[in-house]
Amino acid sequence: MSADGSLDRLKREGRIVVVGASLAGLRAAETLREEGFAGSLTMIGDEPYEPYDRPPLSKQVLLGRATADRTGLPRHRAIDAQWRLGVPATGLDMAARRVRLADGDEVEYDRLLIATGVRARPWPQEDEAELDGVFVLRTRDDADALERSLAQGPRRVLVIGAGFTGSEIASACRERGIAVTVAERADAPLVGALGGVVGEVAAELHRKHGVDLRCGVMVTRLEGDSAGHVRAAHFSDGNTIQADVVVVSLGAQRNTEWLAGSGLGAGPRGIACDAGCRAFDIRGIVTDDIYVAGDVARSPHPLFGYQFLSLEHWGNAVAQAETAAHNMLSDSADRRPHIWVPAFWSSQFGVNIKSVGVPSMGTEILIAQGSRSEHRFTGVYGYQGRVIGAVTFDQTKWLQFYQQLIETTAPFPPAFPTVDRRPEGQQPMPADFPDPSVPTHGPTVTLSGYAPDDRRLTFTPARH
Amino acid sequence: MRLVVDLNRCQGYAQCAFLAPDVFAMHGDESLLYNPEAEEDRREDMARAVAACPVQAITVEANSLDGNPGTDREIGR
Ligand SMILES: Cc1cc2nc3c(=O)[nH]c(=O)nc-3n(C[C@H](O)[C@H](O)[C@H](O)COP(=O)(O)OP(=O)(O)OC[C@H]3O[C@@H](n4cnc5c(N)ncnc54)[C@H](O)[C@@H]3O)c2cc1C
Ligand code: SF4
Numbered sequence: 001m002s003a004d005g006s007l008d009r010l011k012r013e014g015r016i017v018v019v020g021a022s023l024a025g026l027r028a029a030e031t032l033r034e035e036g037f038a039g040s041l042t043m044i045g046d047e048p049y050e051p052y053d054r055p056p057l058s059k060q061v062l063l064g065r066a067t068a069d070r071t072g073l074p075r076h077r078a079i080d081a082q083w084r085l086g087v088p089a090t091g092l093d094m095a096a097r098r099v100r101l102a103d104g105d106e107v108e109y110d111r112l113l114i115a116t117g118v119r120a121r122p123w124p125q126e127d128e129a130e131l132d133g134v135f136v137l138r139t140r141d142d143a144d145a146l147e148r149s150l151a152q153g154p155r156r157v158l159v160i161g162a163g164f165t166g167s168e169i170a171s172a173c174r175e176r177g178i179a180v181t182v183a184e185r186a187d188a189p190l191v192g193a194l195g196g197v198v199g200e201v202a203a204e205l206h207r208k209h210g211v212d213l214r215c216g217v218m219v220t221r222l223e224g225d226s227a228g229h230v231r232a233a234h235f236s237d238g239n240t241i242q243a244d245v246v247v248v249s250l251g252a253q254r255n256t257e258w259l260a261g262s263g264l265g266a267g268p269r270g271i272a273c274d275a276g277c278r279a280f281d282i283r284g285i286v287t288d289d290i291y292v293a294g295d296v297a298r299s300p301h302p303l304f305g306y307q308f309l310s311l312e313h314w315g316n317a318v319a320q321a322e323t324a325a326h327n328m329l330s331d332s333a334d335r336r337p338h339i340w341v342p343a344f345w346s347s348q349f350g351v352n353i354k355s356v357g358v359p360s361m362g363t364e365i366l367i368a369q370g371s372r373s374e375h376r377f378t379g380v381y382g383y384q385g386r387v388i389g390a391v392t393f394d395q396t397k398w399l400q401f402y403q404q405l406i407e408t409t410a411p412f413p414p415a416f417p418t419v420d421r422r423p424e425g426q427q428p429m430p431a432d433f434p435d436p437s438v439p440t441h442g443p444t445v446t447l448s449g450y451a452p453d454d455r456r457l458t459f460t461p462a463r464h
Numbered sequence: 465m466r467l468v469v470d471l472n473r474c475q476g477y478a479q480c481a482f483l484a485p486d487v488f489a490m491h492g493d494e495s496l497l498y499n500p501e502a503e504e505d506r507r508e509d510m511a512r513a514v515a516a517c518p519v520q521a522i523t524v525e526a527n528s529l530d531g532n533p534g535t536d537r538e539i540g541r
Binding site: 053055056059060063065066070071072073074075076077078314315318343344345347349350351352354376394395396397 | 465466467468470471472474475476491492493494495497498499500501523524525526
């Protein structure tokens with residue numbers, strides 16, 4: 001309890017506002033009630049739907065095994081909130097502690113949680129993006145529209161971008177017997193997240209399942225017919241393919257524009273916060289009443305030299321939301337740091353892919369168990385002589401073990417023998433990540449800390 | 465009745481698929497696919513699946529019969 005009783009008052013009759021009514025927003029709200037918050041709780045979301053789960057959108061939903069309107073997240077408990085759905089927040093007045101809404105309303109808060117996540121990066125050519133048959137996949141509505149068009153039996157689908165989401169979409173198309181071309185700028189799918197050694201396996205999976213995979217190319221132009229429906233795509237290598245459905249899967253952009261000019265430390269890389277989820281303002285001063293969680297947050301992590309880490313991972317959104325909610329209602333001594341070890345799963349071409357840590361920081365990889373040619377293996381990533389990440393293809397049961405090595409900064413390559421170690425796994429090899437300055441596709445991990453010698457940033461105070 | 469599986473935790477033991485095969489199914493050797501909204505009359509089977517999961521990866525909607533307080537009453541201000 002705080003000395004002056006202000007925390008008690010907050011818990012009893014305070015006002016907490018959550019902007020972004022999705023996974024992180026909901027789990028935070030539940031935690032607040034769990035921890036005894038009895039005041040007023042407002043959930044603001046620009047989508048007209050109550051919180052739903054996104055991972056099934058590119059899996060069950062595209063496979064036709066569930067519908068997009070039935071992925072609503074289960075509630076652990078009642079949260080007794082005021083819901084403002086279908087209304088985006090458009091501004092923040094930090095001094096007056098007020099959130100502005102698109103419908104002109106303003107909502108006052110004592111504590112604010114920002115969990116506005118990311119959105120799909122659209123096709124850059126606006127007129128081409130607007131063609132019928134061109135989709136992105138982030139929301140329930142996106143999934144619904146894409147699934148409907150897949151159900152109509154398109155002749156060919158083109159997926160632009162072979163990150164996790166793009167690969168899952170291609171996999172679902174193949175499972176439904178639809179012809180699909182995947183265009184990827186890098187040399188293999190998943191290369192940005194897992195590197196070239198594992199990317200090669202991903203490429204094999206695509207090809208084995210009949211995907212027409214084109215790597216090292218860019219789509220330069222989408223072409224529509226006279227009715228405004230997409231019909232062809234032109235590639236940088238001079239090729240053209242006919243496609244009546246195009247899915248743009250080029251990663252995500254953070255939803256921070258609504259905070260422009262507010263004075264909060266929010267920008268294209270997300271909202272910076274401390275390890276306790278408290279947001280920084282643009283002066284680098286930590287706020288005490290504004291918290292962030294989920295895909296939109298970037299926070300310092302001890303395992304990675306306290307560099308700022310942004311994650312587009314389901315488990316991170318849950319864990320960070322719970323920590324943020326707990327800290328909102330706690331005295332400084334009772335606050336907890338968010339030091340979750342990154343973890344992610346994907347399911348494509350019948351293979352269960354999981355990772356822990358930050359593989360993309362790894363410079364070397366060791367195939368510690370299993371074999372790449374069998375598409376069942378465990379890859380361990382090394383960075384400066386320590387274990388920094390691990391990935392499994394259909395070998396989930398080993399992952400927990402490598403997570404412990406990451407948490408304890410164990411040496412790389414691991415000194416001990418493992419079961420099922422093959423000749424190919426005797427020596428580490430370069431993990432083969434592309435040049436980090438070349439953008440890759442999410443759901444990913446971004447390290448965005450500044451090295452002391454990084455002078456690219458100049459500070460220009462805004463004049464009002 | 466809504467459900468969600470924390471697939472970071474899920475180890476693919478398939479206990480759930482054994483107990484409620486119409487809701488949970490293995491897809492390939494290790495991937496779990498599930499129906500995120502099961503029929504209400506499956507609540508008992510679901511409770512069994514939740515209890516049987518060795519890593520407690522399955523979350524099922526808390527209460528059902530009196531209307532989920534999280535939906536109708538709370539939605540629409
Ligand atoms: C197709 C797909 C598949 C995925 N698969 C996996 C997977 O297999 N494994 C995994 O770990 N992760 C996966 N993810 C990622 C995971 O879904 C996200 O990490 C998670 O949804 C993050 O939750 P969040 O609450 O932070 O953000 P979001 O879920 O993005 O929610 C943010 C919400 O805020 C709303 N919002 C934005 N701006 C405003 C505003 N100004 N005012 C009001 N509301 C606003 C948004 O519309 C949205 O509803 C997947 C994501 C997608 C899209
Ligand atoms: S019982 Fe649990 S661990 Fe096993 S498949 Fe089901 S959810 Fe996964």
